[in-house]
Amino acid sequence: MPNREPDDQLLSAALGRSNDCPPLTDLEGLLQEGAPITLKRHVEGCPHCQTELHMLRSFTSNEIAEDEQPAVNAIAARLKARPTTGATNEAVANEPRQPWWKRAFEVRWLSPAAATLAIALVVAGVAIELRRGRQPAIAIGAGTTEVLRSSAITILSPIGDLRERPMEIRWEAAPNAVRYRVRIIEVDHAEVWSTDATSPRVGLPATVEALIVPSKTFVVQVAAFGASGQKIAESETARFRLLQKVYTR
C-alpha cells in the first residue's frame, strides 16, 4: 500500500476523480457505439476515467488470460460446490442440493444445540459486562482526577456509510473536559487532519472536505483533556465512508 506522504497524497489527488468525471453509467456507454463525443474527449485526457473504463471493460468482456484460467476454473468450481448443507448423513444427502446463496434469504429455526450455545454466549457476555462495570477508574496524579474509560466519548457523526460529505464532527461531551483533540486518519493511520476544540463539535474546513473522496474509509478519533492538560478520556475509533454516487436516482 502506498505510504501516505505529501507527494503521494498529491499524486492521489491529481489522479483522482474530478468534477468533470462522468459516473460509471455514462462510462458504460463508451463500451458501445455512439457514445457522445464530449465524453470520449474527456476520457482520452483523463487517467482516472481511462482506468475506470479499463476495469469495467475487463470485467464485462470476461476475457480470461491463459495463465489465470486454472485459478478461475478452481474458484468457479468451488463456488458451485459451496454448499449446500455440508451434511453427511444419507437422509440429508438425498435432499436436493441447495446453493449457498439461497441460504442467505432463509430464516432458519435454531437447532437445540445452537440455541443452547447462543444462550451460553449471552450469559457469558453479560457476565463480562458486569465485571467491566466493577473495575475501578484509573487514578491520575494525586488521585483526585479520574480517567474515563476509553469508550467514554461517543462519536455522534460522521459514522458509517454517508450519502453526503460530512461538514462537521460531533461527539458526546466528556465531563471536566476543557479541550478536545480531534483527528481524522486513514485506515493505515496516516493523519489527514487534526485540530483542537473546546466544544463537542467542530466544523470541517473545505480543504478537508475535499479530501473525503467517495469509497475511501476514514477514521475519527477524539481525545478529551482536563484543566491540567492531562488526557481524561478518549473515544473509540469511528469509521466513516462517503458512498460513491453511481446509482442514485
Next chain:
Amino acid sequence: MEAVSDEELVGRYRAASGGRKEDFLNQLFERHHTRVAAWCYRMTGDVDAATDFAQEVFLKAFQNLESFRGQSKFTTWLYSIARNHCMDALKSRAAGPILAGEAALERTPDVRTGDVLLTMERRETEEVVRQLMREALDETEAKVMTLHYVHELPLDAVTRTLNLTNASGAKAYVVSARRKLARAFSLWKEREEHRREGGHAESRA
C-alpha cells in the same frame, strides 16, 4: 430463440414468487460467476481469498437485487459491487505493514517532486501535476499510478488487473512514472522561473 437479457431476468425474478425466483438467480449466477471469479482472483492473487470474495459479491448482489432499476446494464451494476467490495476488503487488510518492495519504492529519492510543491496552493499544484501527468506518462503508467495511488491497490493486484507481463510488473511502471514526473516537474519549474524573470525584466524596462 433469442436469449433473455440479464435485465429481463432481473425483471422476471422480481415478478416471480417462491421457487421460481431461485431459477432466475441460478441463471444469473451461471452467466456471471466466471467473470466475478476472474475479477476477484486478479484482486487477490489467491484462490481461497478470491472464492470468499466472489461468494460475498454474489450474496451482496442477490440481496440487493430489488434495488437494481436497470439504469445501467446488469454487468455494470455487478461490476460496481465486485469492484467496491474487493477494493474495500483489500484496504482493510492493508492496515498491516507495507511490503518491503513497496516501502523501498516509496523511499526512492529521485522520484520526489520536492518541497516546492508544498509552497504552492493545493488546487494549483494538483492542476500542474495533472497536466504534467498528461504530458509525461503513457497510458499504462497513468493507469498503474491511478490504481496504486487512488484506489490503493497493492502492486501485485495492479499487475494482474492490467495484465502486465514484464518481469517486475507494476513496480517498474511506478518507478518509471515517478522519474518522468520528477523530470517533467523540474522542467516546468525552470520554465516558470524563466517566465517570472522575463516578467520582472519587462516590468523594470
